[in-house]
Amino acid sequence: MTTFVVQWFVDRGLLIDLSANPHEALHHPGQVDQVCQREDLADLVTADTPPESDQAAARLGVRRVKFDHMVRLGWVRSPQSIEVRFGTSRAGAVDVALYTTASVDAVVPAHPEVDWEQLRTVEKGQRSPLAALRPEPAPVPA
Structure with a gap:
């Protein structure tokens, strides 16, 4: 732990x-x-344990690039990030987005329009079906 x-x-x-x-x-x-x-x-x-992008993708059974599309589409959002340093220099610092396990687990049930089995079989180098999707516009306040 x-x-x-x-x-x-x-x-x-x-x-x-x-x-x-x-x-x-x-x-x-x-x-x-x-x-x-x-x-x-x-x-x-x-x-x-908040997963980072690679862990979230693995949890969903998809490649990282497909998870990145889900983030772009607004299907999952990162509530926090952490700074990870490589070595002692600040120049080697990178912000890593963290997600909640619940939000990652909610992606599949929230999007039944996606053929998840087919999405999981798309090979490296083939275009992901998620690449053609556009984010839904934010609702306009009434």
């Missing part, structure tokens, strides 16, 4: 942070054992 997931467990009340230091976490071993023995632990971790 990552520290991100542990923090989500604290936020959900599944773990209590016993540390008074905001830069360190301290959890009661008994609580950690209880959380680790939950039958739904894998589902909790999956729900609370």
Whole structure:
């Protein structure tokens, strides 16, 4: 489990942070054992771990370029991003978009007009059916 997931467990009340230091976490071993023995632990971790684009594409069973089309179409939006640094220089920093697992999982049911099985079989170098689609215009306020 990552520290991100542990923090989500604290936020959900599944773990209590016993540390008074905001830069360190301290959890009661008994609580950690209880959380680790939950039958739904894998589902909790999956729900609370925000996938980046490659992970979201893999979750949907599509290539990354197809997921990028879904983002362009507004089918899924990134509520947050993180800065990832390569080395010690700021010049090597890149912003990585993170998505919610729920929003990624909602894409397929929200778009029954897409032949998902066919989309998943489009090979590299072939044009994705999503490439021809245009984003729907934003609704005009009344």
